[in-house]
Amino acid sequence: MTDVEQLKDQTRHVWSLGDYVKLAARIEGAARELVDACAISAGQEVLDVAAGNGNLAVLAAREGAAVVASDLTPAMVELGRMRTETEGLDVDWLVADAEDLPFEDGRFDCAGSVFGAMFAPRPELAAAELFRVVRPGGTVGMANWMPEGFQGEMFATMNRYAPPPPEGVPAPSEWGREAVVRERFEGLAGSVEAQPRSVVWRFADADEAWSFFGDSAGPSIALRESLDEEAVGRLRADFVELVDRWNHASDGSVEIEAAYLLVVARRPG
Numbered sequence: 001m002t003d004v005e006q007l008k009d010q011t012r013h014v015w016s017l018g019d020y021v022k023l024a025a026r027i028e029g030a031a032r033e034l035v036d037a038c039a040i041s042a043g044q045e046v047l048d049v050a051a052g053n054g055n056l057a058v059l060a061a062r063e064g065a066a067v068v069a070s071d072l073t074p075a076m077v078e079l080g081r082m083r084t085e086t087e088g089l090d091v092d093w094l095v096a097d098a099e100d101l102p103f104e105d106g107r108f109d110c111a112g113s114v115f116g117a118m119f120a121p122r123p124e125l126a127a128a129e130l131f132r133v134v135r136p137g138g139t140v141g142m143a144n145w146m147p148e149g150f151q152g153e154m155f156a157t158m159n160r161y162a163p164p165p166p167e168g169v170p171a172p173s174e175w176g177r178e179a180v181v182r183e184r185f186e187g188l189a190g191s192v193e194a195q196p197r198s199v200v201w202r203f204a205d206a207d208e209a210w211s212f213f214g215d216s217a218g219p220s221i222a223l224r225e226s227l228d229e230e231a232v233g234r235l236r237a238d239f240v241e242l243v244d245r246w247n248h249a250s251d252g253s254v255e256i257e258a259a260y261l262l263v264v265a266r267r268p269g
């Protein structure tokens with residue numbers, strides 16, 4: 001198995017852990033922003049890539065779009081399928097890799113990914129696939145955590161406790177830099193617009209924030225499980241320091257604006 005395949009196996013495992021529904025509920029605002037920025041509307045064919053349990057898919061289906069949702073992690077696809085069935089929404093779900101989408105060229109009006117395709121290890125393949133599956137003149141949308149924001153710094157903190165990624169695999173949050181997006185979309189996009197946005201995290205205190213990510217975010221859960229007690233203690237101290245540095249609440253609670261880049265690009269017509 002190649003390093004990249006191993007990494008993808010690990011991705012499937014990691015994102016099967018914990019209660020992702022809790023995390024998805026807190027980042028739904030980013031899916032709303034992307035649906036609006038891409039002008040997703042009734043009658044369009046829309047693909048949610050690395051859909052998780054389908055925040056973008058659900059909102060697009062509620063707009064009246066015909067929606068396909070895909071994710072590398074079978075457990076996520078199951079979660080998403082249950083969600084859209086429960087809500088009575090007509091969304092087709094399938095397991096698929098953002099680097100190798102099983103759709104014909106030009107099938108969709110819009111392909112979008114919220115904090116999802118950014119995690120594919122070979123960004124040039126993910127970018128090419130996003131554009132390949134939209135029709136000429138169609139839209140590619142992404143929401144990508146920014147490296148200099150709270151979330152980007154949280155990933156960097158976690159990386160200090162984890163084995164390094166395989167050689168040549170860039171940090172996912174590189175997708176949060178406008179210049180990098182433009183470079184990766186070179187030759188694929190006719191136009192690219194990028195705007196900074198934020199998800200607001202609100203917690204009673206830093207302890208609640210620590211527990212939240214430890215219950216709901218697969219990568220945080222996997223990392224903590226891999227560390228001994230002493231290392232978990234150091235990670236927790238680093239996390240609390242990070243939270244304190246970004247917190248702008250003045251009443252003892254936690255309120256953090258976690259920056260992401262909202263990207264809307266068009267395939268040339």
Ligand SMILES: C[S@@+](CC[C@H](N)C(=O)[O-])C[C@H]1O[C@@H](n2cnc3c(N)ncnc32)[C@H](O)[C@@H]1O
Nearest residue numbers: 015050051052072073097098114115116119120
């Ligand atoms: C933070 S979650 C975001 C999920 C969802 N888009 C949302 O907004 O809630 C990241 C997702 O990316 C998926 N993922 C990671 N690498 C992937 C890849 N190469 N292809 C498809 N999905 C991938 C994971 O399985 C996980 O569901």
